[in-house]
Amino acid sequence: MNEQLIKQIEKLKAQRGAVILAHNYQPGEIQDLADFTGDSLGLSIQASETDADVIVFCGVRFMAETAAILSPEKTVLLPEKSAGCPMADMINAEQLRRLKKENPDALVVCYVNSTAEVKAESDYCCTSANAVEVVQSLPEDKRILFVPDQHLGQFAAEKTGRKLVLWPGYCTTHVLITTDDVRSAREKYPDAIVMAHPECNEPVKELSDELLSTGQMLKFAAKNRGKRFIIATENGIIHTLKKQNPESEFFPVTERAICPNMKKISLDKIISSLQEMQFKIKVPESISIKAKKALDKMVEILPEK
Ligand code: SF4
Numbered sequence: 001m002n003e004q005l006i007k008q009i010e011k012l013k014a015q016r017g018a019v020i021l022a023h024n025y026q027p028g029e030i031q032d033l034a035d036f037t038g039d040s041l042g043l044s045i046q047a048s049e050t051d052a053d054v055i056v057f058c059g060v061r062f063m064a065e066t067a068a069i070l071s072p073e074k075t076v077l078l079p080e081k082s083a084g085c086p087m088a089d090m091i092n093a094e095q096l097r098r099l100k101k102e103n104p105d106a107l108v109v110c111y112v113n114s115t116a117e118v119k120a121e122s123d124y125c126c127t128s129a130n131a132v133e134v135v136q137s138l139p140e141d142k143r144i145l146f147v148p149d150q151h152l153g154q155f156a157a158e159k160t161g162r163k164l165v166l167w168p169g170y171c172t173t174h175v176l177i178t179t180d181d182v183r184s185a186r187e188k189y190p191d192a193i194v195m196a197h198p199e200c201n202e203p204v205k206e207l208s209d210e211l212l213s214t215g216q217m218l219k220f221a222a223k224n225r226g227k228r229f230i231i232a233t234e235n236g237i238i239h240t241l242k243k244q245n246p247e248s249e250f251f252p253v254t255e256r257a258i259c260p261n262m263k264k265i266s267l268d269k270i271i272s273s274l275q276e277m278q279f280k281i282k283v284p285e286s287i288s289i290k291a292k293k294a295l296d297k298m299v300e301i302l303p304e305k
Pocket residue numbers: 025060084085086087088113171172173174234259260261262
């Protein structure tokens with residue numbers, strides 16, 4: 001059944017001159033058929049560099065918006081229009097404008113998991129892969145507002161020694177991971193390395209061995225072949241980790257770490273998306289020009305790892 005659907009997708013893709021980008025948290029079958037998989041930073045770079053006319057973005061809305069801003073001449077499709085990110089919706093442009101008014105000389109760093117309107121109000125964007133390097137690159141005498149993820153902000157603050165004003169946003173999936181989950185996984189697999197995403201809460205991060213974005217987890221696993229790993233992030237990444245490292249073992253820290261929005265994309269929806277050219281993601285020029293300045297800085301400042 002899936003094979004037929006995949007063939008149909010291949011055919012439609014060729015007809016439309018489309019490329020399929022899939023985030024590391026997508027269902028395994030979608031990651032397998034994608035032309036490129038990756039984390040937000042990797043996919044943003046792919047979106048800005050591809051020659052294809054159409055980008056089918058298998059992820060959530062802010063990712064498709066980012067692709068549309070970086071490649072305004074391309075058609076960007078999100079196969080399921082309700083695939084959003086609760087964290088991105090935890091701050092809006094009006095709230096950010098108010099925060100800026102209260103801190104008139106501050107610079108704003110916003111996590112890419114944010115709406116286009118919020119990016120347009122920000123000076124810099126970052127991903128979980130380069131938040132530390134972006135914060136580090138800013139003048140030391142400047143106050144920094146970090147939105148919307150308090151946990152990534154806290155991680156960047158600790159790594160850089162900078163004091164950040166943190167917006168109290170969070171990822172509704174990563175906060176489901178608890179210290180009890182980490183402790184019991186360690187008891188079960190005492191020799192395993194715990195890799196956690198910086199979106200996890202601070203007590204979970206303290207119990208972990210490595211704090212990495214999903215792209216960095218893939219690189220770290222490749223450098224440590226044959227080992228066992230406990231994974232504290234959205235479980236979709238385990239599919240690719242296993243595929244790329246068949247000699248290693250990967251265990252989810254909890255089965256609860258599933259992002260329902262990421263799982264809204266299906267093979268059928270990709271077919272409808274390519275057939276109907278839906279759902280087109282467009283960002284008004286007045287917003288995209290400003291948001292692109294912040295995103296360009298994100299793509300320029302590459303992570304050290
Ligand atoms: S995993 Fe968290 S941050 Fe990522 S899309 Fe889902 S809710 Fe948003």
